[in-house]
Amino acid sequence: MSSPTVERPELSPAALDPSATPTVHARKLRVQYGEQVALSSVDLDVHQGEVVALLGHSGSGKSTLMKTLTGIAPFTADALTVAGREVGTQTGTGLRELRSDVGYVFQHFNLVPRLSALTNVLTGGLHAAGPLNVLGTFSSAQRTKALDLLDRVGLAHKAKQACRSLSGGEQQRVAIARALMQEPRLILADEPVASLDPRLAGNILGLLRNIAREEHIPVIVSLHVVGLARRYADRVIGLHSGELVFAGPAAHLTEKEVHQIYGTDTELLEN
Ligand SMILES: Nc1ncnc2c1ncn2[C@@H]1O[C@H](COP(=O)(O)OP(=O)(O)OP(=O)(O)O)[C@@H](O)[C@H]1O
Numbered sequence: 252m253s254s255p256t257v258e259r260p261e262l263s264p265a266a267l268d269p270s271a272t273p274t275v276h277a278r279k280l281r282v283q284y285g286e287q288v289a290l291s292s293v294d295l296d297v298h299q300g301e302v303v304a305l306l307g308h309s310g311s312g313k314s315t316l317m318k319t320l321t322g323i324a325p326f327t328a329d330a331l332t333v334a335g336r337e338v339g340t341q342t343g344t345g346l347r348e349l350r351s352d353v354g355y356v357f358q359h360f361n362l363v364p365r366l367s368a369l370t371n372v373l374t375g376g377l378h379a380a381g382p383l384n385v386l387g388t389f390s391s392a393q394r395t396k397a398l399d400l401l402d403r404v405g406l407a408h409k410a411k412q413a414c415r416s417l418s419g420g421e422q423q424r425v426a427i428a429r430a431l432m433q434e435p436r437l438i439l440a441d442e443p444v445a446s447l448d449p450r451l452a453g454n455i456l457g458l459l460r461n462i463a464r465e466e467h468i469p470v471i472v473s474l475h476v477v478g479l480a481r482r483y484a485d486r487v488i489g490l491h492s493g494e495l496v497f498a499g500p501a502a503h504l505t506e507k508e509v510h511q512i513y514g515t516d517t518e519l520l521e522n
Pocket of ligand 1: 284287288289307308309310311312313314315316
């Protein structure tokens with residue numbers, strides 16, 4: 252099946268400048284759970300404006316890699332910095348600040364179904380809110396910002412609608428707006444399109460890529476579909492049983508590399 256034509260906006264100068272400080276810098280990153288090595292000696296740099304896709308079979312370490320970036324998974328590393336912070340040395344306030352610098356987008360959206368799209372987006376700013384705001388009185392500036400973000404993801408007209416009555420694609424857009432509400436310096440999207448049909452999957456990945464380009468926020472996205480990584484990512488990180496087996500431009504991902512990443516189990520991966 253031929254791939255639909257997809258616009259490829261240029262990468263930001265920061266992403267093309269090898270001397271620019273990367274938003275994510277990892278060297279010899281390793282995670283071990285008991286006898287299980289979940290991630291083994293991974294090197295990774297992610298720059299502003301880039302979309303980096305993580306590919307690998309189930310259990311290859313994609314989620315674990317994302318979790319290390321916010322200090323959720325226990326790791327060892329020669330270096331791990333995210334948005335200028337050394338992840339391994341953060342505790343308390345430092346860890347909270349690190350986590351508020353990172354917007355998360357999940358497969359199942361993690362919205363509060365009975366609350367409106369607008370309120371769900373507003374919750375993305377709670378880390379910066381004072382006590383009164385936590386009690387539900389968001390400032391008019393926050394509301395304006397949340398509405399602008401809903402507009403950014405094409406959903407201003409559904410701001411008052413409860414999230415449970417939105418489609419899957421719409422809910423994922425709300426989740427992206429919520430992530431943007433916290434003014435992240437990095438977006439981690441863990442299988443954000445696994446519950447969506449192929450057309451909506453393309454819409455959501457296109458939106459994430461536009462955000463990366465226009466807001467200069469890098470996006471790391473785990474995917475199970477090689478074709479989507481080829482179409483929407485700038486670079487691909489391929490993991491196999493916790494080992495990094497491919498790191499390079501999405502355009503360089505040939506059948507040989509796909510085979511290295513997935514072994515022989517490569518059917519149904521293109522669409
Ligand atoms: N908290 C944990 N305790 C023990 N083992 C874990 C833990 N979290 C992950 N693992 C193991 O680490 C390995 C990598 O898991 P991970 O969730 O990162 O894979 P994944 O590539 O994200 O998989 P999927 O595509 O199914 O989400 C797996 O073998 C998993 O069982």
